[in-house]
Amino acid sequence: MAVSVEVPENISAFLDSATPDEWLDVATERLPEMLLDHANCELKAASTALGFLYRYPERSVLAQRMSRLAREELRHFEQVRSIMDDMKIPFERLTASRYAGGLRDAARRDEPYKLLDLLLIGALIEARSCERFARIAPRLPEKLGKFYGGLLASEARHFEHYIAFAKSESGVTDAKIEQRLQELKKVEAALISDPDPIFRFHSGPPL
Amino acid sequence: MAVSVEVPENISAFLDSATPDEWLDVATERLPEMLLDHANCELKAASTALGFLYRYPERSVLAQRMSRLAREELRHFEQVRSIMDDMKIPFERLTASRYAGGLRDAARRDEPYKLLDLLLIGALIEARSCERFARIAPRLPEKLGKFYGGLLASEARHFEHYIAFAKSESGVTDAKIEQRLQELKKVEAALISDPDPIFRFHSGPPL
Numbered sequence: 001m002a003v004s005v006e007v008p009e010n011i012s013a014f015l016d017s018a019t020p021d022e023w024l025d026v027a028t029e030r031l032p033e034m035l036l037d038h039a040n041c042e043l044k045a046a047s048t049a050l051g052f053l054y055r056y057p058e059r060s061v062l063a064q065r066m067s068r069l070a071r072e073e074l075r076h077f078e079q080v081r082s083i084m085d086d087m088k089i090p091f092e093r094l095t096a097s098r099y100a101g102g103l104r105d106a107a108r109r110d111e112p113y114k115l116l117d118l119l120l121i122g123a124l125i126e127a128r129s130c131e132r133f134a135r136i137a138p139r140l141p142e143k144l145g146k147f148y149g150g151l152l153a154s155e156a157r158h159f160e161h162y163i164a165f166a167k168s169e170s171g172v173t174d175a176k177i178e179q180r181l182q183e184l185k186k187v188e189a190a191l192i193s194d195p196d197p198i199f200r201f202h203s204g205p206p207l
Numbered sequence: 208m209a210v211s212v213e214v215p216e217n218i219s220a221f222l223d224s225a226t227p228d229e230w231l232d233v234a235t236e237r238l239p240e241m242l243l244d245h246a247n248c249e250l251k252a253a254s255t256a257l258g259f260l261y262r263y264p265e266r267s268v269l270a271q272r273m274s275r276l277a278r279e280e281l282r283h284f285e286q287v288r289s290i291m292d293d294m295k296i297p298f299e300r301l302t303a304s305r306y307a308g309g310l311r312d313a314a315r316r317d318e319p320y321k322l323l324d325l326l327l328i329g330a331l332i333e334a335r336s337c338e339r340f341a342r343i344a345p346r347l348p349e350k351l352g353k354f355y356g357g358l359l360a361s362e363a364r365h366f367e368h369y370i371a372f373a374k375s376e377s378g379v380t381d382a383k384i385e386q387r388l389q390e391l392k393k394v395e396a397a398l399i400s401d402p403d404p405i406f407r408f409h410s411g412p413p414l
Contacts, residue, residue, distance in 0.1 A: 091265040
């Protein structure tokens, strides 16, 4: 039985575009690759969170939250790997999709804009991941669909933590944060909507 | 009241040398620096565990264990940072001690010896950390001493996990593993026993 999951309103309101149906069609056909790349994404999300700890170690509240976030992403990494083992999906190294790199390239280099942009990009990646969990879950075998529904419940507020930190840690005015967020949302939406030569968890529709 | 903690026998038997009393004398006098560096060490231990995930992602059992280990080290990082906040110890960037770098320099470059050496070095660092937790705990204010006793209980078997992986993952014979372990134990013992120009959680006695 298909799992009934919907994209939470705060997430669909936050993102500039919805995942194209063409991506969902491919994802259901290429489940092993999706899981493989999703495991990578959880690991990378943990590393990204730790990156804030290394770059801004003097910020105690940020350090505590990012460390907890990294732990949660690692737990999800372990869960996806377990599912892969159960499904006898052999491990393969996958090249990265254009998505995270494309967003990182948009980050400014000078502080405090670098910190601000990295936090806003973190928010966008978290929100997009949740949107995909919700969209793909009803199309998956029941057990896997329930797992994705659970991830959504667990990660649905991560993007808001990133936004809260953008406001509390960057020292940039709310108006300028909002303006920058709108710019980055457009970059993110294009990466999700433009035809993409490779299939990954965060890729666009197939070329 | 001083906390009563002893170095577990499996740990003292594993290490070639005990922490010199001179290090303990300095550590009790330089508590803020010790805590600062200890927080760093927990973070680096998490990163080291994640390094195995990135380098050997195809090894499922190793990946699961190292991910769990990283989560545990991160939880300890958060605890040390909380204690620092409670004690109003301001954050400072500290240079690394010679210890971890000195051990890493001893690792061979070619597989499977690289994996083997990294795992054996991981075992030594974990065992040494526990030995220091046990030795310093009775000299600390009660609350802090109890915390270190708790860390010891939590981490006392980590080094055995590393040794078990050296045996199950490297494909090197037990005799050769044992021989290499003896060599690395000597390197480690020298880093702990030779006079050290800087004080850190894993430094030698003061120069």
